[in-house]
Amino acid sequence: MAVNHAEFVVLGAGPGGYACAFRAADLGLNVTLVDPRADLGGVCLNEGCIPSKALLHAAEVIREARHVGDWGISFGEPKIDLNKLREKKNGIVKHLTDGLTGLAKRRKVNVVRGTASFTGPTGLEIDGAAWSFDQAVIAVGSSPVRLPGWPDDERIWDSGSALELRQVPKRLAIVGGGIIGLEMATIYAALGSNVTIIEFMEQIAPGADAEAVRILHDVLQQQGVIIHTGTKVVEVKATKAALGLSCEGVFDGEVKADAVIQAVGRSANGHLVNPQAAGVAIDARGIIAVDATCRTNVDNIFAIGDVTGNPMLAHRATHQGHVAAEVACGHAGALDTDFIPSVAYTSPELAWVGLIAATAKERGIPHKVSRFPWAASGRNLASGGGDGMTKLVYDPDTKRILGATIIGRNAGELLAELVLAMEMGATLEDIALTVHAHPTLSETIAFASERALGTLTDL
Amino acid sequence: MSDVTASPSVRALAREKQIDLEILAKDLGRTTLTREDVAAGASGPAAADGTIYWDVDHSQYGPVSEEPMSRFAQVAAQNLAAAQTLIPAVTHHDRADVSAIETFRKALKPEAEARGVKLTGLAFQVKALARALKEFPRFNASLSADGKTLTLKHYIHIGIAVDSPFGLSVPVIRDVDKKGLWEIAADIGDLAARAQERKVRPNEMGGASMTITNLGGIGGTAFSPIVNPPELAILGITRAEITPIWDGEMFQPVPMVPLDLSYDHRVINGADAARFTTYLVNLIADPRRIMV
Ligand SMILES: Cc1cc2nc3c(=O)[nH]c(=O)nc-3n(C[C@H](O)[C@H](O)[C@H](O)COP(=O)(O)OP(=O)(O)OC[C@H]3O[C@@H](n4cnc5c(N)ncnc54)[C@H](O)[C@@H]3O)c2cc1C
Numbered sequence: 001m002a003v004n005h006a007e008f009v010v011l012g013a014g015p016g017g018y019a020c021a022f023r024a025a026d027l028g029l030n031v032t033l034v035d036p037r038a039d040l041g042g043v044c045l046n047e048g049c050i051p052s053k054a055l056l057h058a059a060e061v062i063r064e065a066r067h068v069g070d071w072g073i074s075f076g077e078p079k080i081d082l083n084k085l086r087e088k089k090n091g092i093v094k095h096l097t098d099g100l101t102g103l104a105k106r107r108k109v110n111v112v113r114g115t116a117s118f119t120g121p122t123g124l125e126i127d128g129a130a131w132s133f134d135q136a137v138i139a140v141g142s143s144p145v146r147l148p149g150w151p152d153d154e155r156i157w158d159s160g161s162a163l164e165l166r167q168v169p170k171r172l173a174i175v176g177g178g179i180i181g182l183e184m185a186t187i188y189a190a191l192g193s194n195v196t197i198i199e200f201m202e203q204i205a206p207g208a209d210a211e212a213v214r215i216l217h218d219v220l221q222q223q224g225v226i227i228h229t230g231t232k233v234v235e236v237k238a239t240k241a242a243l244g245l246s247c248e249g250v251f252d253g254e255v256k257a258d259a260v261i262q263a264v265g266r267s268a269n270g271h272l273v274n275p276q277a278a279g280v281a282i283d284a285r286g287i288i289a290v291d292a293t294c295r296t297n298v299d300n301i302f303a304i305g306d307v308t309g310n311p312m313l314a315h316r317a318t319h320q321g322h323v324a325a326e327v328a329c330g331h332a333g334a335l336d337t338d339f340i341p342s343v344a345y346t347s348p349e350l351a352w353v354g355l356i357a358a359t360a361k362e363r364g365i366p367h368k369v370s371r372f373p374w375a376a377s378g379r380n381l382a383s384g385g386g387d388g389m390t391k392l393v394y395d396p397d398t399k400r401i402l403g404a405t406i407i408g409r410n411a412g413e414l415l416a417e418l419v420l421a422m423e424m425g426a427t428l429e430d431i432a433l434t435v436h437a438h439p440t441l442s443e444t445i446a447f448a449s450e451r452a453l454g455t456l457t458d459l
Numbered sequence: 460m461s462d463v464t465a466s467p468s469v470r471a472l473a474r475e476k477q478i479d480l481e482i483l484a485k486d487l488g489r490t491t492l493t494r495e496d497v498a499a500g501a502s503g504p505a506a507a508d509g510t511i512y513w514d515v516d517h518s519q520y521g522p523v524s525e526e527p528m529s530r531f532a533q534v535a536a537q538n539l540a541a542a543q544t545l546i547p548a549v550t551h552h553d554r555a556d557v558s559a560i561e562t563f564r565k566a567l568k569p570e571a572e573a574r575g576v577k578l579t580g581l582a583f584q585v586k587a588l589a590r591a592l593k594e595f596p597r598f599n600a601s602l603s604a605d606g607k608t609l610t611l612k613h614y615i616h617i618g619i620a621v622d623s624p625f626g627l628s629v630p631v632i633r634d635v636d637k638k639g640l641w642e643i644a645a646d647i648g649d650l651a652a653r654a655q656e657r658k659v660r661p662n663e664m665g666g667a668s669m670t671i672t673n674l675g676g677i678g679g680t681a682f683s684p685i686v687n688p689p690e691l692a693i694l695g696i697t698r699a700e701i702t703p704i705w706d707g708e709m710f711q712p713v714p715m716v717p718l719d720l721s722y723d724h725r726v727i728n729g730a731d732a733a734r735f736t737t738y739l740v741n742l743i744a745d746p747r748r749i750m751v
Contacts, residue, residue, distance in 0.1 A: 331475075332471075332474040332475040332477070333474075334474055336470055336474070337467070398490075400464070423466060423467050424466045424467075425464030425465070425466070425491060
């Protein structure tokens with residue numbers, strides 16, 4: 001049997017894999033990109049970032065239409081055509097994945113549809129066919145964690161099936177109050193489900209600033225979402241009428257639901273490619289460890305994206321993809337930053353980067369905090385925004401920003417200024433002396449800086 | 460996160476040039492690094508400041524103790540290091556007959572006592588230098604930072620390097636050409652005394668035409684002073700000594716003062732320096748000429 005050869009092969013065509021493949025092609029390598037999916041884009045485009053954001057947009061429109069009742073404008077109850085909504089979302093996804101196919105073609109990337117696994121340090125098998133390669137990149141992403149001991153039942157979904165929009169259940173339970181769980185709650189609550197979130201940790205959005213999370217928590221409750229934190233699901237009973245989740249902890253009792261979404265995290269897919277055959281180290285959780293240059297312990301094999309562990313975010317995958325391609329071409333690339341922004345596209349949005357105050361305290365890092373409440377932001381009030389906050393954690397000596405959290409409309413977009421500020425080593429004064437347009441939400445960042453410096457006149 | 464601040468593109472450049480930013484920052488004594496720092500730091504280990512040469516654990520060779528460099532001394536050290544690296548300096552050596560000055564000084568002694576002024580040889584040398592600068596205007600000048608323009612000064616201020624317990628300072632006597640010997644002598648006495656107590660005001664320093672550094676009271680036969688930028692030259696003086704001088708028939712015992720003129724060779728060439736010094740030597744030998 002003839003052996004195919006790939007100079008540079010990328011396993012997985014998610015945001016990490018395709019970015020890597022395209023960058024490598026731009027740098028002049030002969031690139032093969034392998035993925036079993038019909039469309040490029042991985043989890044992010046097909047069943048993650050993009051479809052979720054499309055449905056979150058729909059949810060926001062529903063909510064906004066309801067809110068403007070106070071402004072004397074009413075549209076009546078929304079009529080939701082689920083098929084049409086699903087088609088719209090699928091159309092957006094298709095548009096983007098087709099775009100990727102075009103970009104791959106233009107770069108003469110050889111796209112191979114199939115499942116790859118290693119057979120040796122320079123050998124692969126793709127759907128039974130033998131391949132050899134010079135350099136390889138593992139970019140096979142992650143999969144939703146399945147809780148053990150749960151029954152097999154069509155009404156138990158993961159995030160992927162939830163985004164398929166099969167139906168709007170009357171009662172929806174979401175197990176896991178992390179970013180994905182909260183986004184699902186935001187979507188289905190707007191579509192009309194009675195949503196209950198069950199989170200094991202003390203707060204929803206674990207890892208985010210507690211004060212900001214409190215604001216989100218309260219708003220979700222106002223939207224009708226029931227939240228049980230510090231609570232564990234110990235048993236699931238499936239009957240014809242409903243799924244019954246017995247809970248223990250802060251909430252003791254049973255939650256009955258017509259559908260349940262498991263959103264308890266994602267596990268790395270490292271095992272899917274049999275990395276041991278190539279000598280690549282993998283841990284029990286399926287994570288393949290890499291250094292800042294994205295190299296694994298084997299010199300000619302890189303790994304990028306979710307398969308390399310937390311934080312499992314598309315923009316990290318993309319940056320790692322570029323690094324791997326550059327390093328493979330002999331350039332001095334590296335992902336040398338701790339500032340990877342996190343965004344929950346809830347309503348309001350919750351976005352943060354760098355240190356939160358609690359972590360700074362825990363690690364004994366000297367820090368101070370400055371807040372600007374959005375109740376004092378003209379733009380926020382004038383555009384119907386509710387509670388929100390811009391919160392900066394800074395070094396009391398140098399006045400450099402150590403971390404930032406924003407809760408409020410468009411927080412995800414606003415955060416970019418602070419990520420750049422931190423990468424540039426900007427001080428509070430740098431931000432305060434930068435003219436921010438009025439009235440904008442971005443002003444709240446300048447205001448929080450001015451407040452810390454004692455130069456604020458808007459509070 | 461590291462304590463060194465550098466923007467992402469600067470970090471990328473450092474990676475490319477294989478420069479460790481932590482080390483570069485330490486070498487430069489800074490916490491913020493720019494593109495220029497990294498570009499310069501790449502030109503070789505010596506440019507990365509060469510401080511590695513001083514990075515030695517001396518205690519491995521025997522007992523040692525440490526003493527901090529005062530802020531004052533650190534600033535002076537930086538200025539001297541910059542002057543030494545940036546100025547291609549040459550030192551011209553000569554000596555001048557001070558018998559006439561000494562005779563004159565002795566004659567004026569009673570009057571000096573009456574005035575309460577200490578009339579030193581230095582006062583004469585300052586006055587002579589002012590006269591020489593008037594004669595050679597290109598020595599009373601400064602080069603622009605870009606090296607494209609020479610600024611000629613229409614005033615004559617002379618800096619006097621003063622040694623004090625705090626370190627070196629250079630108070631400046633203004634408009635020396637317009638002052639008489641008594642006034643100059645009084646100025647020197649006043650500034651030198653106040654320098655000992657660090658009471659010279661900032662506006663009494665800087666702006667000199669040239670500096671005199673006088674080790675005559677201590678000793679030595681010659682040295683190579685470092686030009687005090689932005690001045691073009693510095694005059695070093697060591698101890699006058701009775702020297703046998705051949706007068707054509709026999710050796711005469713003559714008190715001669717050694718003069719060392721370090722100058723910025725970018726502006727002043729060797730022949731001009733020799734002419735300038737010869738002129739100065741003649742003025743000192745016959746101070747009446749200062750008047751002419
Ligand atoms: C509901 C949801 C919403 C999300 N929203 C966001 C968001 O808003 N922002 C954000 O940053 N992140 C978001 N994420 C996370 C984001 O999707 C991931 O971080 C990102 O997709 C990781 O990219 P990746 O390239 O590592 O892998 P993936 O996108 O997981 O792609 C891996 C690819 O590898 C392929 N593959 C698997 N096995 C093999 C094999 N053996 N051979 C070849 N190919 C293989 C898979 O088919 C897949 O296409 C979301 C995730 C979910 C589930």
